[in-house]
Amino acid sequence: MKKRVLAMLLSMAMTATLLAGCGSSSDSTGDTTDGDGAKEYDVLRVAMMPFGGNVPAQYAYDQGYFEELGLNVEFYQFANGAGINEALAAKEVDVGVSGLAMIFSLASGTCKMIGESQVSSAMGVYVRPDSPILDHATEVDGTTIYGSADTVKGITVLGQTGTSSQYNLDGWLGMFGLTEADIEFVNVGLGTDMTAFLSGEGDAIAASRPYTxxxxxxxxxxAGNFEQTTDTVLTDVIVARNEVVEERREELVLFMQAYEKALEEISADEELRYNTSMDYFKNNGRDYSEEDMRNEMKVNDYITTAYMSGEDYVFGNAMVKIGQFYSDCGQIEPEALPNVAASFDASIIQEALGITFDVAG
Incomplete structure (x- = not known):
């Protein structure tokens, strides 16, 4: 198995409407047999971005778990989920390991959701301590949400489009009867937005870890905690193009077996998770301090077999809520919304792990 990491340094902008479908580039088709009759799989092209859900994938690669199962995996590194969506649509990759942005690939009807990787938390809309937004406070499920229509309308917010942070921002605005049309949302690169905000630019920042x-x-x-403003417990996901699910299911089951084996190991060993995560992020252009990484590990739980076996677990529940939100906002056409629930294919991870659970929809 060989590894190729393509660094995508520029964030691709997410389109406001649905991806029209997959492009016309050539597609890998499955497997062959060698002279001894052993199965040889084609390259499985996996799109990644620097976040916690991809730490198990990298660990599985480094430990040889994919190779042990006969898989031929290549990693393609992107700056964000928007770029992964475009690569999936163009058939440049087969699998995507990402977060909220995958809702657009699911709603397009061109991809299936085959797994969930981690619960993603510690996000919010942050303001300066002297901001007039703090003059108005509301309690939501024991958490204080700050702002009002009068104090929020017209402000400038820094962040990135097509991210969970933007979803957080939109949920916060909605609590005051506002939308992005009522503010100035400046799409700035991850990290660059933080530098700009600390230097005095903007009135607020829609932030994610480790910057929070x-x-x-x-x-x-x-001023606006993610869970309370969106009423969503966000889970990061793994998706695959429809053709790959239909024609290369066996490989996807094996991929999920190797991925989950790695996830279970690093989830059970705090120091292993810490060291593996620090190496992964550093190698992909994101430097964490020890304190930031320890904090991230406290708030983000990996979705283990035990987690999926819990009575409250429902596969795809977060994506249903996110899809409805974007449909209400006009970013997913109403006729495309049913594609989201129809895209949930839990059978691959269930077969990989030998478990069952409820599926949203």
């Missing part, structure tokens, strides 16, 4: 930890340490205030 740093903002709180510097005294900035979370």
């Amino acid at each position: 930890f740093q903002l709180e340490a510097e005294g900035y205030v979370n």
Whole structure:
């Protein structure tokens, strides 16, 4: 098995409407047999981005778990989920390991969701401690949400389009009867937005980890916690193109077996998870301090076999809520919304692990 990592340094902008479908580039088709009759799989092209859900994939590769199962995996590194969506649509990759942005690939009807990797938390809309937004407070499920229509309308918010942070922002605005049309949302690269905000640019920042930890340490205030503003427990996901699910199911089952084996190992060993995560992020252009990584590990739980076996677990539940939200906002056409629930294919991970659970929809 060989590895190829393609660094995508520029974020691709997410389109406001659905991806029209897969492109016309050539597609890998499955497997062959060698002279001894042993099965030889074609390259399985996996799109990744630097976040916690891809740490198990990298660990599985480094430990040889994919190779042990006969898989031929290549990693393609992207800056964000928007770029992964475009690569899936163009048939440049077969599998995507990402987050909320995958909702657009699912709604397009061209991909299936075959797994969930981690519960993603510690996000919010942050303001300066002297912001007039803090003059108005509301309690939601024991958490204080700050702002009002009068204090929020017209502000400038820094962040990235097509991300969970933008979803967080839109949920926060919605609590005051506002939309992005009522503010100025400036799409700035991850990290660059933080630098700009700390230097005095903008009135608020829609932030994600590890920057939320740093903002709180510097005294900035979370005006809109993700879970309370969106009423969603966000899970990151694994998707595959429809053709790959139909024609290469055996490989996907094996891929999920190797991925979950790695996930279970690093989830059970705090120091292994810490060291593996620090190496992965550093090698992919994101430097974490020890404190930030420890904080991230506290708030993000991997979706283990035990987690999926819990009575409250429902595969795809978060994506149903996210799809409805984007449909209400006009970013997913109403006729495309049913594609989201129809895209859930839990059978691959269930076969890989030998378990069953409920599926949303």
